[in-house]
Amino acid sequence: MSKLSEKIAAFGERHPTLYKSIALSENVLKKTVFKCQGCGQCVLSHNAFTCCMRCxxxxxxxxxxxxxxxxxxxxxxxxxxxxxxxxxxxxxxxxxxxxxxxxxxADRRLENTSAWLNMFAGRILPFELGKKSRDVNLTKKDPPSIK
Amino acid sequence: MVSKSNFELLLNQGSFVVCGEMSPPQGADKAPILKKCAYFKDYVDAVNLTDNQTAIVRMSSMMSSVFAMEGGVEPIMQMTCRDRNRLAMQSDLLGAAAAGIKNILCLTGDYMTFGNHPDAKGCFDLDSIQLIHTASELNKGRFLSGDEVKSPPGLFIGGAANPFAEPFEMRIIRLGKKIAAGAQFIQTQPVFDLLRFEKWMAAVRDNGYDQQAHILAGVMPVRSVKALINMRDNVPGSMIPDECIKRMDVVKESKEDSIEVGVAMAVEIIKRLREIPGVKGVHLMPVMWESITPRIVELCDLLPRPVPASGDDAL
Incomplete structure (x- = not known):
């Protein structure tokens, strides 16, 4: 992801209340719509918007x-x-x-963290709206310090 | 460099390979393994040692593989993702390679509720494709973490494929992923439905996967109609045509006749598999009936087993 998105993620992770409210809204949406299992490294957009962690x-x-x-x-x-x-x-x-x-x-440290902010921080694969897969080289990054 | 296994050399030189399969004992005695080895030695090129198959606890596949080598049989160690996390699996792979085990088969593993410890916690830290990737990274000299492996194991890595489960298209995609992750040979679930298998092989050839990995077709000799029906009804992802069941059903009164028909069916399937382009060998799975292996191999005119051309490739 870009420098800007990394800054946004870092900002969110510095502020526990903001982080929690982002994580909560993500949870409410994904748990009700997709039966999200909270792996924190969302691949919904790769898997036809169906959560494979339900397996x-x-x-x-x-x-x-x-x-x-x-x-x-x-x-x-x-x-x-x-x-x-x-x-x-x-x-x-x-x-x-x-x-x-x-x-x-899967990076088990990311369980129950916000996948949105993880994506902005460049820890996980980006959301893909297109029908073709992009090659993304992820560098290993530490998990967010707050939960 | 680590020397290659007999099994790999035979596949590379284009011989039609025969594998066997045995399950380790449910006890701390290695004698049953040595006894079963006698049925396989000189009749097959390598033998799979299962890893707590159907989630029933048995002797570890790694130690059983070591005992199989004592018995003069080349082992293919099966490894499932059900019981170990990525640390344990990598350390087991290194240990296995050091003990002289050169072939591994990476599987996800049957779910715990099928076995005798249905109350257990499943690990499933990796899946089979990620395990193949891990083993292939170890071969290249890297742990999953990226750290360096001091002496890489040089394993011959295999994966499984099930041509009979749905959805068909996904089976081909998954096979492609396994090969891309580093699988060098593929063993399939037992073939009874040859039409479906031929359809699957055609799709495999269309994608060129038969050129990138050695495909071994599974064959399961059965000795009673009960076993077949049990498989059809209780083993998800198996496909058994009614004609097979009918053939076994006719002779169900006589044990001897059932065995004869079972053997004849296995031999017929093997002979037809040999004619399918892209099939590099067969994988015999005589579950609890290892003693039948020599007869089947002999009836298929697959004796004597070939010896790899000496030396050159091993360096």
């Missing part, structure tokens, strides 16, 4: 081998396989190509 195995790189023929999860047969849903929605939105992007292991 029992929390796989960030596509479905395990146990998806049932009707698209249900092997662990919880009453639920849909989240990656089956992601693929279906991606096909509808023309975003299947984005699913071939490799996602690096």
């Amino acid at each position: 029992p195995k929390q796989i960030r790189n596509g479905p395990c081998g146990g998806t049932r023929p009707d698209g249900h999860c092997e662990v919880y047969p009453e639920r849909l396989c989240i990656w089956w849903l992601i693929h279906k929605r991606a096909a509808k939105l023309g975003r299947v190509k984005k699913l071939s992007k490799f996602h690096i292991p």
Whole structure:
């Protein structure tokens, strides 16, 4: 991200009340709309706006081998396989190509932090509105010092 | 440089490879492993040692692999992401390589609730593709953290693929991701439905993945119709055509006939798999029936097993 966005993130992280209100509004939106699991490193825009952390195995790189023929999860047969849903929605939105992007292991320190500010700070992949994946080289950065 | 495994050399020289699979014992005695090794030695080129498969606790795949080497069999150590975080997995990979294990198969792992400790906490710190990436980084001399590995392990890295689970398109995408992450060989779930497998292989060839990694098709010999039906109903992501079940169902009264039909079916599948372009070998999965391996390999005219052309590649 740009220098300006990094400054915005740093400002937010310096002010606990501001940080908490940003994190709260993000939570309210994402938890109600996307059933967000709070990993703090959002990949919604890569995965057809469906949260992959809802998978029992929390796989960030596509479905395990146990998806049932009707698209249900092997662990919880009453639920849909989240990656089956992601693929279906991606096909509808023309975003299947984005699913071939490799996602690096999650940074567990970012759990329950604000993904928006993490994105501004350049810790995580940027939001992608386009249908093509961009190559972004992330440099390793420390997690925000407040929670 | 670390020398390459027999298994890798055979694949690289274009031989049609046969792998076996055995599950470690549920106890602290290595004798069962050595006993099973006798069924595989000289009949297959490498044997998978499962890592707490179906989430049932067994002897560790790493130590079982070491015992398999004692038994004269080249091991493919399976590693699942269910039980370990990224620290443990990297240290296990280094330890395995130091013990002489050269082939690994990276899996995400069956969920805990399928096994005998359904109350356990799953780790799933990495997924299988990230594990392949991790192993490939170790080979290049870097830990996940970016720190330097003093002597890189030089592992031959494998991944799994399931051509039979939905959604089909996603299976190809995921295979591509595994290969891009560093998988050098791919073992598939057991093939019963050849039409579906051929469709999958055609898609694999269209993407050129068969040129970038060695594809080994899974084959599971079964000895009773009950096992087949159990698999169809209780193993998600498996596809078993009705004709297979019918064939086994006809002979279900007689144990001997069931075995004969089971063997004949496995042999037929292997013979048809050999004709599919891009299939570099088969991966036999005789679950709890390891003793049948020599007969199947013999009936498929796959004996004697080839020996890698000497030396040159090993340097």
